[in-house]
Amino acid sequence: MSASRAIFDKPYEAFLFDMDGTLLNSIAVVERVWTGWAVRHGIEPEVFLKTIHGIRAVDVIKQLALPGVDPVVEAKLLLDEEMEDVDGILAIPGAVAFLEGIPRERWGIVTSAPIELAKRRMTAAGIPTPAMLVSGEEVSAGKPSPEGYLLGARRLGVDPAKCLVFEDAVAGILAGESAGADVTVITATHATPFETPHFSTPDYLGLRVASTEGSVSLKR
Numbered sequence: 725m726s727a728s729r730a731i732f733d734k735p736y737e738a739f740l741f742d743m744d745g746t747l748l749n750s751i752a753v754v755e756r757v758w759t760g761w762a763v764r765h766g767i768e769p770e771v772f773l774k775t776i777h778g779i780r781a782v783d784v785i786k787q788l789a790l791p792g793v794d795p796v797v798e799a800k801l802l803l804d805e806e807m808e809d810v811d812g813i814l815a816i817p818g819a820v821a822f823l824e825g826i827p828r829e830r831w832g833i834v835t836s837a838p839i840e841l842a843k844r845r846m847t848a849a850g851i852p853t854p855a856m857l858v859s860g861e862e863v864s865a866g867k868p869s870p871e872g873y874l875l876g877a878r879r880l881g882v883d884p885a886k887c888l889v890f891e892d893a894v895a896g897i898l899a900g901e902s903a904g905a906d907v908t909v910i911t912a913t914h915a916t917p918f919e920t921p922h923f924s925t926p927d928y929l930g931l932r933v934a935s936t937e938g939s940v941s942l943k944r
Contacts, residue, residue: 732941732944740877
């Protein structure tokens with residue numbers, strides 16, 4: 725069996741999910757808001773937009789090191805814009821039914837988004853509210869640091885090495901790997917596919933969950 729397929733039927737203590745691009749599609753909103761920001765700062769949007777997914781806004785802006793630009797202030801302005809724009813946010817096909825099949829104590833969300841934005845987007849997409857959610861504001865280092873996934877596992881009281889992480893972006897995949905978790909990749913929002921050794925699937929329509937006392941496993 726290939727390593728990418730070994731995740732099926734394996735007992736896990738919990739499933740940990742990224743949000744944007746993994747459980748819901750917010751690409752239209754993100755690209756509308758960030759395109760406007762890039763233009764205002766003299767940055768070519770077409771290339772720049774490929775670098776922002778899965779990473780906290782403040783970290784994206786810090787990496788640019790633009791003269792006279794305060795990353796914290798700019799991230800807050802972007803948040804305000806994104807909070808007002810939920811047009812076109814949809815659940816990834818099959819995500820809601822998949823989540824509803826997992827015992828609440830066996831899954832959570834680890835997102836780079838601030839908590840208010842995460843809740844607003846989940847509501848817009850009809851994503852169930854998790855018992856455990858780690859937001860980008862709660863970690864000192866965002867993805868690709870494993871800090872968020874380690875914190876999420878700790879809050880659920882599980883071993884991160886016995887978790888399955890669902891991700892869509894390279895930064896998040898690296899974070900899951902660094903946390904010691906197995907990873908699967910949701911590709912519904914990928915305009916340009918990338919190579920990954922992990923099992924990849926467009927959505928959740930071909931997946932289901934089996935649960936026993938103390939564990940969950942991924943089925944097809």
